Amino acid sequence: MNPTATAEVRLAALTDPEVREEQGLEERTLTDTPWNLVVWNDPVNLMSYVSYVFRSYFGYSQKKADKLMMEVHRKGRSIVAHGGRERMEQHVVAMHGYGLWATVERAGAGGKGQHG
Numbered sequence: 001m002n003p004t005a006t007a008e009v010r011l012a013a014l015t016d017p018e019v020r021e022e023q024g025l026e027e028r029t030l031t032d033t034p035w036n037l038v039v040w041n042d043p044v045n046l047m048s049y050v051s052y053v054f055r056s057y058f059g060y061s062q063k064k065a066d067k068l069m070m071e072v073h074r075k076g077r078s079i080v081a082h083g084g085r086e087r088m089e090q091h092v093v094a095m096h097g098y099g100l101w102a103t104v105e106r107a108g109a110g111g112k113g114q115h116g
Contacts, residue, residue, distance in 0.1 A: 034107040035088040037081040041072050042101050053098045054080065057091075082107060 039050070047069055054065035058081065071078035080102075081091055088104045095102035 033085075034082055035085045036079045036105050036107050037088045037091045037095070038077050038103050038105055039068070039072055039080045039095060040101040040103070041076045045099060047073055050100065053095070053100060057094055057098065 050072060051062075051065040051069040054060045054068055055062065058065075060068070068078045068080055081088060085104065092102045092104055
């Protein structure tokens with residue numbers, strides 16, 4: 001659903017009880033649920049390169065980028081960003097462009113909420 005259509009559905013749901021009932025809780029939950037960008041460990045990229053990507057793409061400080069990179073290295077994954085699904089999917093495409101393995105998950109799916 002495009003952003004304009006989503007906004008129209010939300011506006012209709014606020015003003016029209018039939019639309020609100022028709023859309024149901026499931027639709028509202030999917031659009032309102034926060035999502036995580038997960039970057040996974042791989043045997044190819046150097047740790048310094050992963051930290052560089054986090055600094056250059058996300059604008060993270062050296063300290064934060066290194067912390068996230070070490071989490072990827074030690075735990076096999078790290079939640080690197082948190083927000084709306086569409087934005088997290090854009091980040092996945094960007095991470096793939098840098099050669100990193102990344103996916104999107106619902107917040108809380110991996111036992112974590114927001115990244116620090």
